[in-house]
Amino acid sequence: MFSATLLGQVLVNGLSLSAIYVLVALGFTLLFGIMRVVNFSHGAFAMLGGYALFLLYGKWHLPYLLAVPLAALGVAALAMVLEYLVFRWFYQKMMQSMIGLLGLNMALVYSAVLLWDVYERSIPPAITTLISVGGVLLPADRLTVVAIAIVALGAFWLFMTRTRFGLAMRAASQDVETAEAQGMDTAALYRMAFFIAIFLTALAGGLYAQTYSLSPFMGDRPLIVAFVVVILGGMGSIPGAALGGVLLGFSESFVSTFYGSAVSSFASFGIVILLLIFRPWGLLGTKEAMRA
Amino acid sequence: MTNPLVLKSPGTHAQPRGNRVGAVLAGLGAALAVLVWPLVWSNDFTLTLGILIAINLIGAVSLHLIVRTGHVSLGHAAFMGLGAYATALSLTRWHLVFPFDLLAGAAVPALVALLIGPLLLRLAGKYFVLVTFMVGEVIRLTFIQWSSLTGGANGLFGVIVPVPGLDSLLHFYYFALAFCVLCVGIVVRILTSELGRAIDSIREAQRVSECSGVPAIRMKVVMFSIAGALVGVAGGLQVYLLKYVDPSAFTIVQSLNFLIMNVIGGMDHLAGAVIGTVFMVVLPQALEQYVNVQQILFGLILVAVMIGMPGGLMDAVKRLRSLSRGRSGEER
Numbered sequence: 001m002f003s004a005t006l007l008g009q010v011l012v013n014g015l016s017l018s019a020i021y022v023l024v025a026l027g028f029t030l031l032f033g034i035m036r037v038v039n040f041s042h043g044a045f046a047m048l049g050g051y052a053l054f055l056l057y058g059k060w061h062l063p064y065l066l067a068v069p070l071a072a073l074g075v076a077a078l079a080m081v082l083e084y085l086v087f088r089w090f091y092q093k094m095m096q097s098m099i100g101l102l103g104l105n106m107a108l109v110y111s112a113v114l115l116w117d118v119y120e121r122s123i124p125p126a127i128t129t130l131i132s133v134g135g136v137l138l139p140a141d142r143l144t145v146v147a148i149a150i151v152a153l154g155a156f157w158l159f160m161t162r163t164r165f166g167l168a169m170r171a172a173s174q175d176v177e178t179a180e181a182q183g184m185d186t187a188a189l190y191r192m193a194f195f196i197a198i199f200l201t202a203l204a205g206g207l208y209a210q211t212y213s214l215s216p217f218m219g220d221r222p223l224i225v226a227f228v229v230v231i232l233g234g235m236g237s238i239p240g241a242a243l244g245g246v247l248l249g250f251s252e253s254f255v256s257t258f259y260g261s262a263v264s265s266f267a268s269f270g271i272v273i274l275l276l277i278f279r280p281w282g283l284l285g286t287k288e289a290m291r292a
Numbered sequence: 293m294t295n296p297l298v299l300k301s302p303g304t305h306a307q308p309r310g311n312r313v314g315a316v317l318a319g320l321g322a323a324l325a326v327l328v329w330p331l332v333w334s335n336d337f338t339l340t341l342g343i344l345i346a347i348n349l350i351g352a353v354s355l356h357l358i359v360r361t362g363h364v365s366l367g368h369a370a371f372m373g374l375g376a377y378a379t380a381l382s383l384t385r386w387h388l389v390f391p392f393d394l395l396a397g398a399a400v401p402a403l404v405a406l407l408i409g410p411l412l413l414r415l416a417g418k419y420f421v422l423v424t425f426m427v428g429e430v431i432r433l434t435f436i437q438w439s440s441l442t443g444g445a446n447g448l449f450g451v452i453v454p455v456p457g458l459d460s461l462l463h464f465y466y467f468a469l470a471f472c473v474l475c476v477g478i479v480v481r482i483l484t485s486e487l488g489r490a491i492d493s494i495r496e497a498q499r500v501s502e503c504s505g506v507p508a509i510r511m512k513v514v515m516f517s518i519a520g521a522l523v524g525v526a527g528g529l530q531v532y533l534l535k536y537v538d539p540s541a542f543t544i545v546q547s548l549n550f551l552i553m554n555v556i557g558g559m560d561h562l563a564g565a566v567i568g569t570v571f572m573v574v575l576p577q578a579l580e581q582y583v584n585v586q587q588i589l590f591g592l593i594l595v596a597v598m599i600g601m602p603g604g605l606m607d608a609v610k611r612l613r614s615l616s617r618g619r620s621g622e623e624r
Contacts, residue, residue: 089599094418095364096598099555102548103594110587224544231422262437266430273426277411280419 008136010257016142016211018249019149023204024222025229025241026156027197033173033236034193037090037097042201042226043219044108048075049202050209050218051116054123064126068148068206075202076195083194091190092176105219112216123210145207152203153242156196160238169193173236232272234282243284330465339461341577346465346472347529349569352553353479354522356565359554360483361512362495363413363420367428368523368550373435373542374401375524380448380537381441390454394471397528398521404431405520409513428547435539447538451531458532468529475522476566482518483562491515523550556597558606567605 024046031039052071056062062070086104090097127140160166172179172189180186201222208222229248233240248268256264275283330339355368379397382388388396412423435442442448457463482488493501494508502508531537549572557568575593579586601607 086595086599093602095555095559096602099552100595100598102552103591103598106591107588107595108591110585110591114584114588227422227425231426235418235422262433265433266437269426269430269433273423273430276415276419276423276426280415280423 004136006257008133008138010253012138012142012146013257014250014253016145016149016207016249017253018246019146019153020204020208020211020222021225021229021249022242022245023149023152023200023207024226025233025245026153026238027199027201027204028226029230029233029236029238029241030169030173030193030197030200032230033238034169034176035087035091035190036094037087038094038101039197040098040102040223041105041108043221043223044105044112045075045079045198045201045219046205046208046222047109047112047216047219048078049205050123050214051112052202053206053209054121054214057126058121058123068203071206072199072203075205076199079198079202080191080195083191087194088187088190105223109216109219116216118216120213120215122213123206125210142211145211148203148207152200156200159196165189165192228268228272230282231276232283234284237282237284240282240284244282326469330462334462336461339465341573342465343461343468343533345570345573346468347526347533348549348553348573349472349566350475350526350529351523351550352565352569353476353562354519354526355550356554356559356562357479357482357515357519357522359559360488360491360495361413361515362498363417363512363516364551365424365516365519366421366544366547366551367424367426367431368519369542369544369546370428370431371401371405371520372523372527372530372546373431373537373539374404374520375527376531376537376542377435377442377448377527378524379528379531380451383451383454383531384448393454394525394528397531398524401524401527402517402521405517406513409516410509413509413512413516425544425547428542428544432539432542435542442539445539447536449536451535451537453532453535455532464533468533471525471529475525478518478522480562482515487511552594556594556604558604558609560603561606563609564604564606567609571605 024042027045028039028042031037031042049072052074053067056071056074057064057067060067082104086100090100125141126144129140130137131140131143132138160170168179168184168189169192171182172184172186172193176186179189205219205222209218212218225248229244230236230241231244232247233242233244251268252264255267330342351368351372355365358365358368375397378400379393382393382396386396408427412420412427415423436445438444453459455467458467483491490501490506490511493504493506494511498508527537527542530541553568553572554565555568556571557566558564576586576590579589582589597605603610
């Protein structure tokens, strides 16, 4: 049962799953942390990312490493229109944002049904080879997913910690009013955070669609995952989202391989409920955030 | 910091005295309309709509009871499912007779709510939202996995409705309406009583009301439990209507529907839940003729209402009312 190949594959699956989860959850937590927006249309943007990658890579045959970021950029650029039309009205309004963005999610998903039909498509894998590491065969496409995610996460981390904009964003996520009082243009900051969040989500959506399958309804799973990961890590906490994504990705990969997916769902939900009851601010959130 | 879950001032007992007669007349008119319309103008379609409104209204109004304590539950449909399964099992396995099957449907979710309530209701607003979402998912997964009891993903079939005469949709409408009036009546009674004022005080300032001797947590657990019982009855009625039960009806989608009914109507008033329910049940049917874009239009309308009326459709009602009184702007 515990052969080296199986373990290696479970490990790589866990890694790639974690990578995708972290990307999705980061966008979600960024929107919640800074704008107090519960983005129920998050899955729809992941779905759009999938279709964008399908178009650029599957149809137009752009080089893979160019198509992946371009697809995410395209979706994020399109999303800026929605930011102007829809999202900016919901900033700092948690309840209203939940319902309104749920409506947006329906509109986007069923527009996709209208445009591209309901049937499932697949995005051709970039590499089909198996890499042998010390006698253990590992699928190279999964490793590519991990590599792309690590580059994106690294860039995001550098942006958040080494630039003035990142600093401003972290400040705004702690206390918007004080940040405004220090002269930060929060409207511009919101737009930037929104762009980054949707970019990460669309990127994850493309990779997710390639790993599993592409359909207008594929966004439901990433949305639930983002929700769970963000609860696990702490609402609005960026390192928490990263930790939560890795934990969920690995435990899902391990538990569902060895005990089946039903046990896996029960275990992850059960643990998160217990965590919420005894440590509601999440693994890495701060207790102060309770008051917000 | 403003808590997004704290609502505006309650409206239940803030009626100006001169308005009483008008309100009573309006209530009587509405009651008459609800009772008489099926006799005047009805077909299977409108009757089914009426029944769906009645069942959903119980769900929405019971969620309103939780909302009034300052909490938002995203697992309400799971409690409806508990009621539905309890009713279906009462009829197929436990051989209970008529009122007792629906009583079981009310008791099981109420009991579950009573057990988990004390743990969950200590949590602050947004954490409660999240944890009820997870609890709802766990309950739904239990429906699917405990197949020896619940029939798994296929659900339970062959429910024989124990009340004679319910095959006629017209009779069913009045049957559902009776339960709907009973449940809404319970909620109205609670909200207009001293209990209701205690709930409102807990929502506005829990610490202060605790200092005034209101047992906040106990009160919230009781409300959570009553809401569970009511929505359980709605689940039971749904079993009566469909004659089967399966887990797909009690997903997060239905929980969100109940929430949308409350928010789209207006969270700070019971009437909001009523308006929201009618809106949510009727609108998708009204858009039926645009089959292709039905869901898209529905989604866009949700977005537009939430942008234009952050306080829900009750905003529009209030605005109209203040316009007709000729002192627009003064009230807001």
